[in-house]
Amino acid sequence: MRQLGLKEYLIPGSLEEAVRILDEYPGNIEIIAGGTDVFVDEHPELDAMLDITKLGLDHIVLKEGVLLIGSCATYHDIIKSPAVKENFRALWDASNVLADMTVRNIATVGGNICSAVPSGDAIPPMLACGAQFVLASKNGERTVRAEDFFIGPRKTVLNKNELIKEFKVALPKERFSSTFEKVARNSVDLANANVAAFVSCAADKSIGDIRIALGAVAPTVVRAKKAEKLMLGRRPDEDLLNELCAAIPETISPITNIRSTKEYRTEVTGVLVKRAVLRAYESAAA
Amino acid sequence: MGKKYTITFTLNGAEHTAEIEAGTTMSTLLREILHQTGTKVGCDIGDCGACTIIMNGRAVKSCILPAMKADGADIVTIEGLAGKDGLHPLQKKFVEYAAVQCGYCTPGMILAAKAYLDENPDPTEEEVRIAISGNICRCTGYVKPVLAILSAAEEMRGEGK
Secondary structure (H helix, E strand, C coil): CCCCCCCCCECCCHHHHHHHHHCCCCCCEEEECCCCCCCCCCCCCCCEEEHHHHHHHCEEEEEEEEEEEEEEEEEHHHCCCHHHHHHHHHHHHHHHHCHHHHHHHHHHHHHHHCEEEECCCCCHHHHHHCCCEEEEECCEEEEEEEHHHEECCCCCCCCEEECEEEEEEECCCEEEEEEEEEECCCCCCCCEEEEEEEEEEECCCCEEEEEEEEEEECCEEEHHHHHHHHHCCCCHHHCCCCHHHCCHHHHHHCCCCCCCCCHHHHHHHHHHHHHHHHHHHHHCCC | CCCCCEEEEEEECCCEEEEEEECCHHHHHHHHHCCCCCCCCCCCCCCCCCEEEEECCCEEHHCCCCCHHHCCCEEEEHHHEEECCCCCCCHHHHHCCCCCCCCCCCHHHHHHHHHHHHHCCCCHHHHHHHHHHCCCCCCCHHHHHHHHHHHHHHCCCCCCC
């Protein structure tokens, strides 16, 4: 919908210009990338929007064992990227089930991250795979771990004069894989629950490292650290996975809302964890 | 009111210049400023997809697209599909397969299909359904539109008729 009160729409051509504007603009200015979560509401409080899609931040590059994804890479770009499909499968999986085709064609990973909604599909993959966020401002750059970035629903540690430049995912030397699972009312809805799992295997195919991130069931995406500890050094079987499932409810605090109930969310999160861990393990151990 | 901006873009192959405001949407630019009303507005909040157009080769919802993003862009709307030889295969097949009932979702759905087929000319039925996942239809139940798109894809590949 049109933004009636918006006074200016700025499109800087360089990162330097963008961070300077963010710092100096004498009014209420907010970043817009794809815009699929911006023009859906009115924003009477905003004076201006800063469009960051012309800064060349849409790269997807594998460099010296680190996958670099620009904050303005769209889900369309992610889905078309063999580098992401092979090395950051959880994000690739999530990109295929996030919103719908016309949203994915223009929406950016950075936008989903900065919106910081509890159900954001790009968020659990970031936590599960140990991603780091590179933030830029006129003072330079700083790096924040994914799990330190989110404070609460729609709240992050991003300062008013900062933007996310790129995401960095270091690839382990051991065999590894990651997965993403989501349940929703229909194919284009927000998640009722979503889960990302990362597994790396030791030489004997036991689990060397594991990270499980749970979304839409707490104010921010949370790690299932107790469940992770149960899995270390083990080879998953039905009994172990059921134990894993039982360790989940105390980690989360789902709510009942228009999309689902807290009882269903509690139940289904355990199921998604089992599926995600099993799939990630089988892929890593193969 | 917002600052006025002058933007230049290609619309259905022809260059255009328009004066817009900071908060103008692409759907408003098309319908109210350029009087191209083939693009429909259903929900105006980016859910139904009736407003779908093609920008730089990708199907996007124009009601949540800042018109400012059109500057320097290549835009295709439903008005740009038919050529001197008549209707586009997608349009012909939608008629042939009775994939149009009220017609309100149709321009958007056809454009979503066209953008997808331009990238993937030989899709499975599942892929077609995903291609139009952003286009809600109250009337048809999607069966005829999906068949029409698969048939049009065949013709566009030079295989069917």
